Structures are given as structure tokens and as C-alpha cells.
Amino acid sequence: MPSRTSSWFSSPAEAVTRLGDVGYLADGSTALTTYLAGALEKPVLVEGPAGVGKTELAKAITRATGAELVRLQCYEGLDEARALYEWNYKKQLLRIQAVDDGQAWEETHGDIFSEEFLLTRPLLTAIRREEPTVLLIDEVDKTDVEVEGLLLEVLSDFQVTIPELGTMVSTRRPLVVLTSNATRELSEALKRRCLYLHLDYPEADREREIVLSQVPGLDDAVARQLVSVIGRLRELELKKSPSIAESVDWARTLIALEITDLSDKAVADTLGVVLKHSSDVDRAVRELRLKR
Amino acid sequence: MTLLDRHIEFLEALRGAGLPVSLSEGLDAVTAMGLIGWNDRHQVKEAYAATLVKRANQRATFDGLFELYFPRMIGSGMTELFSPGSAEAAGVAKDGPEALDEFTERLAEALQADDVEMLRQLAAEAVARFGAMPGRGPGLSSWSSYTALRRLSTDELTSRLIEGLQQGGWTNEEAARAGTRRVDRFAGLVEADARRRIAEEKGPEQIAKIAVRPTIEKLDFLHARRADLEALRREIYPLARRLATRLTQEHHAHRRGAVDLRRTLRSSMSTGGVPVDLRYRPKRPHRTELVILCDVSGSVSNFATFTLMLVFALREQFGKVRAFTFVDEIHEVTSYFKPGADLVDTMTELTKATEHSARMGRTNYGRAFSLFQERHADALGPKSSLLILGDARSNYSDLAVDSLRAMAESSRHAHWLNPEVRTQWDTGDSEATRYGSIIEMRECRNLTQLSEFVHDLA
Numbered sequence: 001m002p003s004r005t006s007s008w009f010s011s012p013a014e015a016v017t018r019l020g021d022v023g024y025l026a027d028g029s030t031a032l033t034t035y036l037a038g039a040l041e042k043p044v045l046v047e048g049p050a051g052v053g054k055t056e057l058a059k060a061i062t063r064a065t066g067a068e069l070v071r072l073q074c075y076e077g078l079d080e081a082r083a084l085y086e087w088n089y090k091k092q093l094l095r096i097q098a099v100d101d102g103q104a105w106e107e108t109h110g111d112i113f114s115e116e117f118l119l120t121r122p123l124l125t126a127i128r129r130e131e132p133t134v135l136l137i138d139e140v141d142k143t144d145v146e147v148e149g150l151l152l153e154v155l156s157d158f159q160v161t162i163p164e165l166g167t168m169v170s171t172r173r174p175l176v177v178l179t180s181n182a183t184r185e186l187s188e189a190l191k192r193r194c195l196y197l198h199l200d201y202p203e204a205d206r207e208r209e210i211v212l213s214q215v216p217g218l219d220d221a222v223a224r225q226l227v228s229v230i231g232r233l234r235e236l237e238l239k240k241s242p243s244i245a246e247s248v249d250w251a252r253t254l255i256a257l258e259i260t261d262l263s264d265k266a267v268a269d270t271l272g273v274v275l276k277h278s279s280d281v282d283r284a285v286r287e288l289r290l291k292r
Numbered sequence: 293m294t295l296l297d298r299h300i301e302f303l304e305a306l307r308g309a310g311l312p313v314s315l316s317e318g319l320d321a322v323t324a325m326g327l328i329g330w331n332d333r334h335q336v337k338e339a340y341a342a343t344l345v346k347r348a349n350q351r352a353t354f355d356g357l358f359e360l361y362f363p364r365m366i367g368s369g370m371t372e373l374f375s376p377g378s379a380e381a382a383g384v385a386k387d388g389p390e391a392l393d394e395f396t397e398r399l400a401e402a403l404q405a406d407d408v409e410m411l412r413q414l415a416a417e418a419v420a421r422f423g424a425m426p427g428r429g430p431g432l433s434s435w436s437s438y439t440a441l442r443r444l445s446t447d448e449l450t451s452r453l454i455e456g457l458q459q460g461g462w463t464n465e466e467a468a469r470a471g472t473r474r475v476d477r478f479a480g481l482v483e484a485d486a487r488r489r490i491a492e493e494k495g496p497e498q499i500a501k502i503a504v505r506p507t508i509e510k511l512d513f514l515h516a517r518r519a520d521l522e523a524l525r526r527e528i529y530p531l532a533r534r535l536a537t538r539l540t541q542e543h544h545a546h547r548r549g550a551v552d553l554r555r556t557l558r559s560s561m562s563t564g565g566v567p568v569d570l571r572y573r574p575k576r577p578h579r580t581e582l583v584i585l586c587d588v589s590g591s592v593s594n595f596a597t598f599t600l601m602l603v604f605a606l607r608e609q610f611g612k613v614r615a616f617t618f619v620d621e622i623h624e625v626t627s628y629f630k631p632g633a634d635l636v637d638t639m640t641e642l643t644k645a646t647e648h649s650a651r652m653g654r655t656n657y658g659r660a661f662s663l664f665q666e667r668h669a670d671a672l673g674p675k676s677s678l679l680i681l682g683d684a685r686s687n688y689s690d691l692a693v694d695s696l697r698a699m700a701e702s703s704r705h706a707h708w709l710n711p712e713v714r715t716q717w718d719t720g721d722s723e724a725t726r727y728g729s730i731i732e733m734r735e736c737r738n739l740t741q742l743s744e745f746v747h748d749l750a
Contacts, residue, residue, distance in 0.1 A: 012328065012335060029338040032328070036342055039327050040320065047348060182348075182530070183537045191346040192314055198348040237526065237636050279634040 007132060008038025008065055008175060015064075024053070024060030025210055033197040034061060043155050043176035045140075045191060048199035050181055051243020057199070058136040058177035067132035070174070072122035074143040080150060084160060085124045088117045113164035123154050126174045133174040140190075141180040148190055151178075155193050202244065204231055210244060215251040225262040226251060229288070230274070236287055238280045246274050264290050295330070302361040305500040306344060309353050310510055313344050336362065349509070349527065356484075360496040363488045365416070391421065396444060403453050403474050415481035418444060423486055434493065437486035441479055450475045509739040513595040513711050521594065527739060528598060532605030535746055549573040579611030580749075581675050583703065585664065587682030588617045588646040589655040595711040597639065599681050599742065604629055604638060606746060614671050617642075618660035619650035624668065655685060657723070658692035665695045669702070677749065678703040680731065683712045684724045691723055697730050709736040709745065 009015040015031040026034065034057070037044040046054045062069040072083060092112040099108055120128065126135040137151070154160060158170040178194060180186060202210065208227045212218055226247065234241045242250075253273045259266050268290040275281045284290070299322065306313050321343040328335050337358055345354050395418070402410040423440030450471050457467035491499040509527075511520055555571035584603060586596045600615065607613055607629060614626045628642050672678060678699060700706040708731045710717065710724060717724035717733075724733055736742055 028334065029341065032335055032338045033342040036324050036327070036339060040323055042320065044342075045346075183534055185534070188312060188346075192317060195320075195342045196346045197342060198345075198351065200348075237529070239529075283634050283636070 008061075009035045011035060018064040019060050022060050022063040023213060024056060024064075025206060025213065026057075026060075027202065027206060030057065030197060030199065033195055037177075037195055038175055040195070041173045041175075043178055043194045044197055045178045045180060045186070045194035046197045046199055047180045047182050049201070049241065049243065051245040052199045052201060053244055054179040054199055055136065055138055058134055058138075058179070061175065061177070062134045065132060065134070065175075067134050067175070068129070069134050069136060070122050070126040070129070071136045071138060073138045074140050074147070076142055076144065078143050078147055080147075082121055083123050083147060083150060084121050084154075085162060086119050086121070087113070088119050092117050115165075118162075118165070123150075124160055124168070126176075127154070127158055127160055127168060127170040129174070130172055132172065135174040135176045137176065137178045139181065140178045141182060141184040141186060145187070148187055152189055152193065155190075201234055201241075204228065207231075207244065207247060211247050211251050214248045215255060217255055218251050219260060222254060222260060222262055223251065226254070229262065229267055232288065233274065233284055236283060238275065238283065239277045240275070240280065242274045250274050264288075298361060301497065302340075302357065303344075305357050305361065305497060306354065308500065309357060311344065311350050311353065312346075317344055333362065333364070356487075357496075357500055359484055359488060360491045360499055363492065364412075366492065392443060395421065396449070399444065399478075400449060400452055400456075403449065403478065404456050406474060411478055412481055415478060416485045418482055419485045419489060423482070423489075435486045435489040437479075437483040440482055440486070446475050446479060511739070512737050513598060514592070514737070524598060524739070525601070528601045529605055531739060531743055532602050535743055536606060536609055579675075580677050580704075581612040581673070582610045582614070583671050583676050583678050584613070584615045585622075585660070585678070585680045585682075586615065586617045587619070587655060587657075587680075588649055589619045591655075591685065592681070592683050592711055595736075596681055597643075598739075599709065599736075600642060601639060602742060602746060611675070614668075616664065616668065616671075617646045617649045618664075619652075620654060620656035620659050621649050621651045622660050622663045622667070623648040654687050655682075656689045657682070657684065657686040657727070658690040658695075661692045661695040661699065665698060669699075672699060672703040674704055676703045678706040678731075679749075680706075680708045681711075682708075683710055683722065684708075684717075684727050684733070685721050686723055688721050691726060693726065693730065696727065700731050705749075706731045707745070707749070708733040709742075710734065711737055713737065 009018065012028070012032040012035045015035045016026055016028075019026045019031065019034070033044055036042070046057060048054055059069060061067070095112050095117070096108060099111075122135070126133050140148075140151070155176060158173050159167055161167045201207070204227050207230070208223050211223050211227065212220070230242050230247050230250075250270065250273050253270055254262070254266075257270070259270075267288070268285060271281055271284060271290075275284060299318075303313050303318050321340055324339040324343055325336065328339055330336060340358065341351065341354060345351055395414075399414050399418075402414055418440045419435055419437065422443040423436050425434050425436055425439065453474065454467045454471035457471055458464060462470065487499055511524065513524075550573050552571045552573040556567050556569070559569055559571055560567040582603065584600070586600060588596050596617070603613060603615070613629055614624070615629060616622050616624050623645070625642055625645050628638055628645060630638070708727065710733050712722070712724075712735070714735050716722065727733065734741075734745060736745055
């Protein structure tokens with residue numbers, strides 16, 4: 001194999017095993033896309049409903065490869081200074097005040113725009129790191145369009161230009177995971193630079209495995225019942241469908257309440273753990289024919 | 293045909309079906325194939341998907357085309373030769389009552405066990421044995437999923453399966469749901485295999501043009517199938533939420549109003565008259581009141597449902613919503629749009645309520661407009677946007693142009709959404725141009741056009 005097979009994963013199958021070892025049960029396409037992201041050195045855009053493990057995937061990759069995670073949490077109003085780098089004005093000011101009167105301006109100028117006064121933010125940090133790095137750009141759909149433009153440059157060439165210092169090119173490309181809840185359509189240009197992975201609610205069997213691995217002590221039969229109820233809830237048109245996180249919460253609740261059989265009454269009593277809107281609860285009670 | 297040709301044709305077909313696949317993505321796909329090899333079909337498919345598909349709802353189209361261009365097997369495949377239970381091995385004839393019985397038996401077992409791989413093989417076998425239509429003229433397809441499924445009598449299979457599941461300890465309801473779903477999935481497999489066989493004879497690009505449905509956003513409201521309607525419904529709520537978030541974001545972006553000269557000068561006192569800080573007038577959010585008139589006659593009811601659903605979901609974006617439905621009578625349905633209510637319930641109640649809108653059962657726009665003017669003229673005012681949804685087909689009745697003009701004049705904006713193709717406007721009893729001269733008419737046939745419109749509106 002050519003040198004492109006970098007240190008990340010050597011095959012999709014290996015990705016499954018290694019992610020599994022750190023507690024992330026990846027399905028075929030997730031493992032394959034993860035492998036390709038490492039091998040092609042391309043960012044992955046992970047989309048899907050809330051709570052299916054998008055962010056968790058990035059963390060799992062980090063754990064599995066022994067890399068370090070650099071996280072950029074996106075929000076409305078995020079700007080270059082928070083995403084890339086900024087100058088430490090206060091320190092610069094101190095420096096100027098502290099110099100001798102004799103020093104020429106050119107020298108001072110050279111001094112205050114040096115590494116010492118640079119505050120690196122997540123994107124620049126990830127580019128400059130020489131050890132293996134996973135860069136997680138979380139909820140990229142929350143940002144404004146300008147930041148997306150910034151990401152385009154960073155993600156296609158893995159370089160950043162700082163006018164005073166010159167262009168910084170990454171020596172070792174980070175593995176980039178972007179997550180999005182698809183509340184906003186991302187630009188075609190950004191999508192073109194990324195591999196695409198749509199994470200959806202898992203199959204019943206896989207979800208049961210996930211729940212069992214997250215909640216030790218849960219009875220297998222109860223897990224089966226739980227996953228089946230969750231599956232039926234997801235089929236209803238709810239405002240907020242239950243996610244994996246909620247299945248796990250529910251399992252923990254059952255353990256805490258020492259419920260060993262998920263009867264209709266038990267479901268009705270604990271439905272609030274899973275559903276977060278009163279109209280959703282009403283609907284579920286009606287559709288599942290639960291008595292309250 | 294070489295692998296490269298196949299690859300390029302596949303990309304072409306994807307583009308034809310509305311996926312924007314760029315050159316660089318095609319190159320990525322090739323590189324990915326170089327890494328994983330062509331041995332594992334599933335991996336090839338997933339690698340193509342990772343590099344070429346960029347939105348979740350394009351996936352169905354992608355899957356359909358992938359099956360055509362990279363078929364699972366050629367001809368009847370190897371299954372018949374190797375699987376021990378198959379007809380040839382047992383010495384039974386390929387077709388005929390006995391063969392059918394024997395096959396149904398195996399199918400029922402596989403359905404009961406929900407063995408996907410087995411079902412897939414059986415689907416291929418079903419098409420090969422019962423779906424063949426040899427001796428048809430050139431240009432007609434020689435494989436039919438319809439024939440195969442009819443011979444297998446799927447209804448009987450379903451009830452048998454449900455019974456079996458019930459005996460296995462499932463509740464009635466669960467068994468019914470699971471049974472129908474499994475048989476439906478098998479039918480889907482048979483259809484896909486028939487497509488594959490036809491594509492093998494005629495070349496995939498022919499089939500790709502006809503058989504693969506467009507992505508859900510481009511799907512025509514008026515020609516949607518039942519299964520599509522379900523998918524469209526599921527798409528509406530996220531769409532509305534997406535639109536709402538985007539609209540709020542844009543409002544935020546333009547939140548700052550014009551410079552407030554008086555306050556700027558006043559604050560400049562402290563800096564010796566130099567206006568260091570500019571003061572801005574806060575921008576008052578203006579909230580549009582929306583008045584919707586919705587044609588709910590049979591011809592456009594699909595469309596009406598989607599628009600009402602979208603409006604329901606976007607309620608928060610508007611100060612107030614008043615909705616009316618009509619066929620020839622006009623009927624107010626505003627009370628059904630309760631905040632926080634359940635979408636499905638609302639739509640069910642709305643559908644029931646719309647029965648009041650028809651007295652004669654024939655669309656009569658003129659009558660509806662005059663009645664509106666008579667009873668609900670107060671709904672319109674300088675803050676309201678009037679939105680009319682309908683195909684402007686009025687059964688050659690009086691158009692009541694004056695009423696409509698009065699309605700348009702008393703509201704701030706007026707829009708008309710017409711779900712018909714523009715080329716069909718003014719044909720037959722369509723009065724698109726006459727109504728369009730009073731209220732600007734827009735073509736609105738799919739989710740894309742609908743979301744563009746709502747975006748412009750709010």
C-alpha cells in the first residue's frame with residue numbers, strides 16, 4: 001500500500017474493532033467512512049438527528065487512535081478571532097510600554113507580532129500540532145456563512161495565513177470531523193470538500209448492544225422490550241424523537257427504579273424520561289394504548 | 293464495458309437524477325475504490341455513498357441507481373445452481389402449481405424468520421421463475437415484478453405471516469404491523485430485481501430515466517404516490533424547523549436599524565461633540581399576519597395538505613394566522629392551528645373539517661371569494677399577507693374578479709401559489725392569467741419551490 005495509509009486505520013474492519021474496543025459500536029458505513037477519512041485525509045461531515053452519537057464518534061476516534069482532540073464548538077456569532085487566532089493585545093501593550101526609549105519602532109513592531117503574543121484558537125492549534133490530532137468542529141450548521149468560508153480554506157489546504165507571521169501549513173494533517181443537525185443547509189462548496197456520513201437511529205439489535213454496553217446490570221429481556229418501545233416511538237411523528245442517549249437514560253432509570261419488566265404501566269410512568277414535549281407524551285400514550 | 297466507463301455512466305445517471313456530483317467528488321470516489329478494492333460490493337456501495345451523496349434524502353435515489361449500475365448478480369445468479377432447496381435440485385419443474393406451492397412454502401418460512409439475505413435470493417428467484425414474460429415484442433420489458441407478485445398472492449402470504457407471528461407470542465397489533473412491513477419489503481426486493489433484469493437487457497441508462505424516482509424535494513405534489521406522501525410529510529416538519537431557524541438567524545443579522553441622530557448627538561456631549569459612539573434605532577420586528585385561502589377540492593388536496601402543514605409549523609414566524617378552506621363554500625379553520633398542538637392530530641382534524649367547505653362539491657372560486665368578502669372581509673388589513681392556494685380551475689363559473697381585487701387591495705401583500713405546471717395554465721377551465729393579473733401567481737410544485745416561497749414571504 002502507498003504511504004497514504006497513514007497512522008489512522010489500516011482497513012474498515014480494523015476501524016470496527018478499534019472503535020469497538022473503546023466502546024463505540026460502529027456499523028459498516030460508519031467504519032468505512034472513518035477509515036476513508038483517515039486514508040484520503042479528507043474531513044468527514046456527519047449529519048443526523050440529535051443524540052445518535054455524532055460527537056461521540058469523534059471522541060471515539062480520538063480514544064481509539066491515541067490522538068488528541070481539539071474541539072471547536074460552533075455557535076451563532078462565532079468569528080475568526082474565536083475560531084482561528086487572535087493577538088494578545090494586553091500583553092502587546094505591556095511590551096510596548098516596557099521597551100527603552102531608544103528602541104526603534106521597527107524592532108518593537110517585530111517584537112510584538114511574534115509567537116509570544118499569538119493566541120491560537122482551535123483551528124490554528126489543530127493545524128500546528130505535530131502529534132496526531134482529531135479536530136472536531138461541532139454543530140457547524142450553527143455558524144454564520146462567513147465562518148463557513150473560513151473553514152473552506154482551512155479544510156482544503158490545511159493552512160492558515162497570518163499576515164504578520166506568514167502562512168502556516170500543517171505538517172501532519174488532523175483528522176477532521178464536522179457534525180451538523182442539518183438545521184441549516186451547508187454550502188455545496190463545503191460539502192464537496194468533505195466525505196459525507198449520515199448517522200441515523202440504529203437497528204434494534206445494535207441499539208440493544210449499545211444500551212447493554214452503556215448500562216451494565218440491565219437485564220437482556222428488558223433491554224429488548226425497551227428497544228422495541230423506542231422503535232415504535234420513533235415511528236410516530238413526534239416533535240422530538242427519542243435518541244440513543246434517551247434510550248440509555250431510560251435504561252438507567254429502570255435500573256434505579258428496580259423495574260424488571262417493562263409493562264405498559266411502567267412505560268407510562270417513566271415516559272417522561274424519553275419524551276420531552278407534553279403533546280408527544282399524549283400522543284404516545286394514545287398510540288401505544290397505555291393507561292395512565 | 294470497462295469499469296471506468298461504468299463509473300462514469302453511474303456519475304452521469306446520478307447527475308441526471310438531480311444529485312450535484314462534481315468532478316472532484318468523482319475523483320475522490322476513484323481514489324477510495326483504489327484503497328478498498330472492488331471485492332466487497334457492500335463496501336463499494338458505502339464508499340461511493342460517502343464520497344458522492346451529500347444529503348440524507350438523496351440516499352434513496354442513490355441506492356436505486358447503484359442497484360442498476362452495479363447489479364448484485366447477472367441473470368438468475370448462482371443461487372439456483374447451489375442452493376440445495378431450489379427447484380432444479382429437487383427435480384421440480386421451473387413453473388407450475390407445484391413449483392409455486394413449493395416456492396411459497398420457502399418464502400413463508402423466510403418471512404417468518406425475517407432472514408433478509410434469504411429473502412433477497414428468493415426475490416431474485418421469484419422474478420426469474422414467475423416474473424418472466426418471454427416472447428413479448430421488442431421494446432416491451434420481458435420481466436415483470438407485477439406478474440411475479442400476483443402469482444405469489446402477497447395478501448395471503450401477509451395474513452399467514454401475521455397469524456404465524458401471533459402464535460409466536462406477538463400482540464395482534466404488533467404482528468399486523470411487522471407482517472405488512474416484511475411483505476412490503478419483499479415486494480420492494482422483487483421490484484428492484486425486476487428492474488435489474490430489465491436493465492441488464494436494455495442498458496441501465498434507459499431504466500434509470502424511467503424507474504428511479506426523483507429526490508423528495510423535486511417530487512411533484514400532484515403526482516405523489518401514497519408512500520411518497522408519507523415521506524413528504526416526514527420531510528415537512530424538519531423543513532419548517534430549518535426555515536424557521538434560518539429566518540431567525542437572518543433577522544438577527546439585520547437587527548441593527550438606522551442611525552438615531554438625536555441620541556448620537558446627545559451622547560457626543562461627553563466627548564466634546566465628537567460622535568464617537570453611533571447610536572442606532574432599534575429595529576422593530578414587524579410581524580406579518582397571514583391569511584390563507586386554501587382550495588381543498590380533490591384535484592389539489594395533496595398540495596393543500598402540505599402547505600397547511602408548513603404554515604402550521606411556521607406559525608411562530610407570523611404574528612397571527614387565519615386559515616380558510618374552500619371548494620365552493622368558505623370555512624374558517626383557524627381554530628385548528630392551536631399552538632403546541634400535535635401536528636398529526638391537527639392535520640386529521642383539519643381534513644375532517646374541510647368537509648364543510650363543499651356544498652355542491654365542485655370548485656367555484658368566484659363563489660368562495662364573494663362569500664369571503666361577505667363574511668370575513670375584516671380578516672384582511674394593512675398588516676396582513678393574503679395567500680391563496682389553488683389551481684385556479686373554477687369549472688367555468690363566474691370568477692368574481694372584483695371580490696378578489698378588493699381582497700388584494702385591502703391586504704399588504706397578496707400571493708397565489710399554483711401547484712400546476714406553468715404550461716398547463718389557461719388550458720381547459722384554468723383561469724390562471726385572469727386571476728394572475730390581479731394577484732401575482734407562482735408555480736409551486738415541490739418542496740424546493742415551497743420553501744423558497746416561504747423564505748421570501750417571512
